[in-house]
Amino acid sequence: GQQLNQSPQSMFIQEGEDVSMNCTSSSIFNTWLWYKQDPGEGPVLLIALYKAGELTSNGRLTAQFGITRKDSFLNISASIPSDVGIYFCVSLDSWGKLQFGAGTQVVVTP
Amino acid sequence: DAGITQSPRHKVTETGTPVTLRCHQTENHRYMYWYRQDPGHGLRLIHYSYGVKDTDKGEVSDGYSVSRSKTEDFLLTLESATSSQTSVYFCAISDSSAYEQYFGPGTRLTVT
Numbered sequence: 001g002q003q004l005n006q007s008p009q010s011m012f013i014q015e016g017e018d019v020s021m022n023c024t025s026s027s028i029f030n031t032w033l034w035y036k037q038d039p040g041e042g043p044v045l046l047i048a049l050y051k052a053g054e055l056t057s058n059g060r061l062t063a064q065f066g067i068t069r070k071d072s073f074l075n076i077s078a079s080i081p082s083d084v085g086i087y088f089c090v091s092l093d094s095w096g097k098l099q100f101g102a103g104t105q106v107v108v109t110p
Numbered sequence: 111d112a113g114i115t116q117s118p119r120h121k122v123t124e125t126g127t128p129v130t131l132r133c134h135q136t137e138n139h140r141y142m143y144w145y146r147q148d149p150g151h152g153l154r155l156i157h158y159s160y161g162v163k164d165t166d167k168g169e170v171s172d173g174y175s176v177s178r179s180k181t182e183d184f185l186l187t188l189e190s191a192t193s194s195q196t197s198v199y200f201c202a203i204s205d206s207s208a209y210e211q212y213f214g215p216g217t218r219l220t221v222t
Binding site: 004031033040041042043044045048088090092097098100101102103 | 150151152153154155158168200202209210211212213214215216
């Protein structure tokens with residue numbers, strides 16, 4: 001069943017603002033991933049994290065693997081209109097399959 | 111972009127009818143997956159394949175079957191569609207890295 005809790009569920013932000021979202025679990029994971037789904041398309045991998053405490057950036061995106069291995073955070077700096085979409089935190093379950101959170105819907109207003 | 115196509119892109123069908131969705135890849139990736147996406151649930155794995163004629167169940171496999179007779183094609187069949195199977199279906203592929211999957215554009219299925 002669903003083990004990843006993402007928050008917030010949705011956020012309305014103004015262009016230029018910074019965005020933060022997080023994902024928590026009651027289970028320990030060895031890998032955290034962040035995928036983004038643009039409207040009308042399939043998800044695309046943004047960032048992969050493999051070590052507790054790891055901080056990784058991809059352009060304006062920065063993600064962190066929580067020190068407890070039960071959480072992860074994604075920050076978007078200076079948001080632009082193309083940041084709109086659904087952001088999923090994803091982990092690998094015990095069979096090595098992707099397990100998705102419910103997603104954070106981001107809407108960017110000019 | 112990874113070469114993945116899904117067909118049809120949209121389908122409306124009646125309860126009780128059989129439905130087959132097709133996923134086609136041109137990347138020669140070994141692994142193929144079918145997910146469904148519903149509000150509040152993210153994407154959930156239905157079935158996956160780790161080679162020709164090698165398939166296994168995912169988290170929400172009840173009511174679905176799959177077949178993979180060629181590397182490039184992975185079919186998802188709803189033997190008798192129900193309204194609870196109204197959803198957006200995504201196919202994905204990967205080579206050796208389970209975590210980096212490439213997703214198709216999705217098929218929106220409505221069962222009335």
